[in-house]
Amino acid sequence: MKEARLTTRFALPPVSLGSVAAAALVLFVALVALDRVVEFGLKQLLLHSKYRYMEVYEPAPPARYLVIGNSRAGVHFPHSAKLGGEFFNLGNGGMGVAFAAALTADYVDIHGPPKTVIIEMSFVADPRSGEAAAGLARVFSQRARAIGRNVTPFQKAAEHVFHLVRFNHQTLLNALVGLVWERGQRAVNTRVNDATIAHIEHMAPFTEAPVAANVAQVVNLIAELRRRNVSVICVLSPLLPQMREKISNFDNYVAALRSLAVSNGALFVNDAAAISNRDLFADSAHLNVEGVKKFHQLFFAQLAQQKP
């Protein structure tokens, strides 16, 4: 940026520690005041966004099915384009159980309870809180703000002074785009490539197990939903066969998830091996558009049998 001489009609005092400190103070107060004004405006603007995580905070009748979980939930299950439709899908990449529970509670508060909540269970084995995926929840949700974070005191102070930092999230751009357009389908149109398959085949086997803190969150969430007469279906959706084979304790892992669901009064559906054609996967953990179509046929048939 090319420098230009700072001109003003006012006579500026000579530069001294006092005058610079006074100028810094005035600048700081102005920045904080403007921060609050812009925060208010941005909040109002984003409430008009069709981005699904914003629609949690827009009053409307509840959907029949509410879906929660990480990206596998977001990709593998449907999302109705309009509020109050059949499916409202809050699944998002890296979403943790704590934030999913907070968003679910907000959803139920604002819209009323859905008939059924579908929980894609993969995130129970993920130790992350889901901060990176929880949308702009911290801006709009008291519950989300209450979830602890690993931030420095400086970052915490900065957020306290400048509320706009709360909007600093990877989903802000999606929310802004959502003012004009929202894509219902999260699945992508690519196929898992040979290099990814080779990479997975060279990986060392690993184990998966529910994380204790997540288990406690899921138990509370199911209990709270059932208290409000919401039926809960816990699902493990399709995994690329090569990836599934790398999980050395796969059967025990599924058994632990089943036990967690069933012992708390939820249904458990294991669809991890429901699709084995690699051409229907976009990567190791996500179906592509064709795969999702096939999974929907299968899952809707299962849903009809369960009659939740």
Place this chain on the structure above:
Amino acid sequence: MLFNSSNFLIFFAIFFPFYIVSSRQWRLWVTLIASNIFYAGWDWRFLPLIWLSTMLNYISGLYVEGRPAVLRAAIAANLALLGLFKYFNFFIGSFAELMRDIGLPASPVTLQIILPIGISFYTFHSISYLIDVSRRQMPSEPNLLYFATYVTLFPQLVAGPIVRAKSLLPQIRGGPQVTWAGLGAGLEMVLWGYVLKLCLADNAGPYVDAIFRAPALSTSLADLAGVISFALQIYGDFAGYSLIAIGIGRIMGLDFGVNFAAPYFSASFREFWHRWHISLSTWLRDYLFIPQGGSRGSRLQTIRNLSVTMLLGGLWHGANWTFVIWGMLHGAFLILERLLAPPLAAVERLLHLPSWISKTAATLVVFSLTCFAWIFFRAADLDHAIGLIGILLSFKGYEMTWGAIPPECALIFAMALVVLAVDLGGRSERLRSWYTASLVRRTAGAYALFVLILLFGSFTGQRFIYFQF
């Protein structure tokens, strides 16, 4: 102590009041002490090295005028220090590899050497000082305080810009003055620098890392987006760092010049090097290219001079063959451009192309080839670079399907649009005059930048890329 860390903000908040209240002489002492604290914040063990370098060049500077032998010895000593810390293992390792390749046994002695941060920059500062004094382009500096302040001046210490002694020493000697104009302009530069670093470079960083680590796991389109993202990242990172450094200098009442000037809008490689890392490219021109004969000799000599200059420019960035190839590629581009200029001009005349079409096409070609060269600059080694190029040139996996490019690219390219739009606007003298003439517009612009940082900045504290050089 990174410019994008809370430690630096605290450091500057403590330093600046002392700087303002100090008298002219004490201001330099305050700066010198602060610069040493700043440097010790990286690694205090390297303080003696920078003191040694300062003393060596200070004393040499006093005796270098009219004594070529002193100049040669002093430059050799500077390069020996640089070579030991930066290139020793590289050359020993490469030599041993060569020996092994031709079947001779080789067990090289490598040293556990940590690269002292900023050594390439302060060595170049000092060499330019010695050469300028020996050429009688400036007097030697008899005052050690002034000279030590010049070498260690913290805003430009670790990653430049490489401000020449003949430009900065007179400012230090004259006593830098803090003015409202300097404060305002400096703050604007710092803000824009943070936008470049936090909003563009640091948002691109994780995506670029993932692509260059395992390009085969993504589509070719995603890999191509990764290469372009690196071009944007390194620009945001280094131009951002430079602007923050230059802005802090302006706040302190010092003028470091300009280091980047919308380089990706260059219509030729010659223009690119007039706009990219200007302080290094002019350094290489004045102290390497021109002394070899520049472009005054035959065509063959010019080609040789360009090749040597760009090769050494590449090697300056680091002890790795990837940097050598990067420098050689840029040398080749510059040479080809000279050779092809007459026939291309003839074609342009023949086709009666409007200048904006040929200029846009040339800009796109320059940008594409620059991105190609960046692959070598960024790749961990030659195998990785060639592997990535192989994928890109396979011409498979470029289908524009939903998901072929990951969603994180949206933020990178949105930020790039903002940055490149400002760069493009800055090229228009009329637009720049309109903007800078009004305090209201400038204040609104600065506030917009501040909001952009709060909303889209990445506060993960990523290092500046050029600190490794």
